[in-house]
């Protein structure tokens with residue numbers, strides 16, 4: 469199935485010019501947010517949308533640029549009288565998301581003793597393709613980001629790879645293209661400095677050109693424009709532009 473994608477933010481964790489790297493997926497009249505960082509409430513608002521209009525939110529890992537907006541999402545949907553949002557969470561992250569991130573703000577003896585007080589929680593499991601919206605399915609892939617912290621990349625509709633936050637892993641990227649037949653790899657990117665917890669630009673530039681051609685870079689720093697001519701055969705995905713994802717997993721811009 470085809471779908472549309474709009475990055476409401478494309479910035480690295482501490483970027484100021486770009487919002488947190490969070491993605492809106494749209495299919496028919498439904499929409500789902502991949503990650504909901506600190507800046508997501510403002511970024512969604514600027515994209516002309518509100519949490520109450522979403523059909524769900526998916527969480528890839530527990531850094532604040534990916535979950536820091538969930539308290540607002542919970543409160544505004546809970547008290548707007550609308551329906552609960554579906555919250556798609558890899559199973560191992562469900563308890564820590566509540567206990568270590570959201571409980572302090574959301575625990576309420578009347579309204580919320582756990583995540584289910586605010587969201588319809590849908591656990592995601594490795595090795596299973598699960599439907600997020602009619603027309604959009606996901607398989608979560610546990611990937612390496614921070615030692616001993618669970619973090620997941622996403623394979624959407626079997627042929628669109630969304631890295632979320634991950635260290636460079638050439639085998640993973642190449643297998644997504646060669647074995648899964650991915651039309652697009654949307655990858656996080658640390659533009660400068662030595663490798664720490666993200667793929668660096670230099671590491672991604674070590675990939676063969678036919679692989680780079682399928683890579684779009686996200687989660688970049690405020691100085692992204694300085695790198696426009698230094699990204700080989702890759703390209704940058706643009707904040708707030710709307711893209712069409714074809715049945716083949718290939719991406720094409722629909723708007724600026």
Ligand SMILES: Nc1ccn([C@@H]2O[C@@H]3COP(=O)(O)O[C@H]3[C@H]2O)c(=O)n1
Nearest residue numbers: 480481482531532533614633664665
């Ligand atoms: N071991 C770590 C852990 C975190 N960090 C920085 O903190 C950010 C948290 O969000 P992120 O998007 O995963 O990017 C992380 C690094 O910039 C880092 O540089 N090294």
Ligand SMILES: [Zn+2]
Nearest residue numbers: 481531533633
């Ligand atoms: Zn991040």
Ligand SMILES: [Zn+2]
Nearest residue numbers: 529531613633
């Ligand atoms: Zn992270």
